[in-house]
Amino acid sequence: MSAALLPATDALDALAAFVRARGRLLVLTGAGCSVASGIPEYRDHEGAWKSRPPVRYAEFVASAAARRRYWGRSLVGWERVAAARPARVHHALAALERAGRIEAVVTQNVDALHQRAGSRRVVDLHGRLDRVECLECGGELDRADVQELLRSWNRGFAAELAAAAARGARPDGDAAVEADFSTFRVPDCPACGGILKPAVVFFGENVPRARVERALRALERADALLVVGSSLMVFSGYRFCLAARAMGKPMAAVNLGRTRADDLLDLKVVADCGGALAEVAAAFDGPRGGPRIHAPAFDASRRPE
Numbered sequence: 523m524s525a526a527l528l529p530a531t532d533a534l535d536a537l538a539a540f541v542r543a544r545g546r547l548l549v550l551t552g553a554g555c556s557v558a559s560g561i562p563e564y565r566d567h568e569g570a571w572k573s574r575p576p577v578r579y580a581e582f583v584a585s586a587a588a589r590r591r592y593w594g595r596s597l598v599g600w601e602r603v604a605a606a607r608p609a610r611v612h613h614a615l616a617a618l619e620r621a622g623r624i625e626a627v628v629t630q631n632v633d634a635l636h637q638r639a640g641s642r643r644v645v646d647l648h649g650r651l652d653r654v655e656c657l658e659c660g661g662e663l664d665r666a667d668v669q670e671l672l673r674s675w676n677r678g679f680a681a682e683l684a685a686a687a688a689r690g691a692r693p694d695g696d697a698a699v700e701a702d703f704s705t706f707r708v709p710d711c712p713a714c715g716g717i718l719k720p721a722v723v724f725f726g727e728n729v730p731r732a733r734v735e736r737a738l739r740a741l742e743r744a745d746a747l748l749v750v751g752s753s754l755m756v757f758s759g760y761r762f763c764l765a766a767r768a769m770g771k772p773m774a775a776v777n778l779g780r781t782r783a784d785d786l787l788d789l790k791v792v793a794d795c796g797g798a799l800a801e802v803a804a805a806f807d808g809p810r811g812g813p814r815i816h817a818p819a820f821d822a823s824r825r826p827e
């Protein structure tokens with residue numbers, strides 16, 4: 523199978539037809555979905571690193587200095603993620619879910635923007651940045667509470683880092699800033715004194731098996747796979763394309779650049795995912811000329827500080 527290459531409007535019609543013809547979709551989303559929300563992509567359209575890879579898991583666990591540096595940078599980087607708001611693509615997917623067309627959204631993003639747009643059937647493959655976990659007792663904290671502690675304990679750093687962060691933040695909330703973090707104070711678990719880590723899968727760390735299986739079961743129940751805004755360069759996402767092929771499920775993708783699964787796709791739409799998904803969602807949202815997308819159902823309880 524190879525992806526059909528069509529002019530833009532034909533491609534969008536083909537995408538709408540693809541969705542219409544299949545009952546329920548497993549939607550796999552990536553960083554391209556969050557760009558319009560102001561969260562930059564790690565990789566460019568060819569799948570190469572745009573900048574230095576973030577801290578690795580082994581380094582974070584083994585080194586207090588690496589943890590000080592991570593939390594110091596993320597003191598600034600998190601603000602950008604916390605301030606991000608869902609974009610058209612998030613609202614469109616939430617609308618498709620309300621229309622009964624989505625079995626699950628499996629996301630590689632850690633920004634929880636799908637939930638904040640109103641999606642409920644979400645598997646956060648790589649975790650959520652708005653939560654913090656203890657590596658000893660498994661307890662969980664709100665990132666907003668940890669952020670308050672970090673800020674009040676490290677007032678001297680905040681201004682310096684904020685200025686440096688004007689140069690940009692990373693999608694995992696780890697800002698691209700450097701400083702001397704040797705005196706940066708990092709909180710431990712209030713329950714057991716263990717090491718605290720953002721509840722996201724770091725590079726060099728495996729996605730928890732139960733989470734992968736939950737996503738694969740959703741794929742089994744789904745009628746087709748739709749990839750949105752991902753180059754699929756990370757295996758944790760690409761594996762769902764391999765699984766879909768093994769299950770004989772049709773596959774489509776909307777992405778601005780190439781994807782690792784281009785050869786497996788039945789339909790490839792090279793387009794901005796916000797505009798493309800808004801078009802598709804509109805087709806399931808009442809008569810032509812009616813409201814295009816439901817008003818966003820913003821969940822205030824998930825709103826970060």
Ligand SMILES: [Zn+2]
Pocket residue numbers: 656657658659660661711712713714715716
């Ligand atoms: Zn603990």
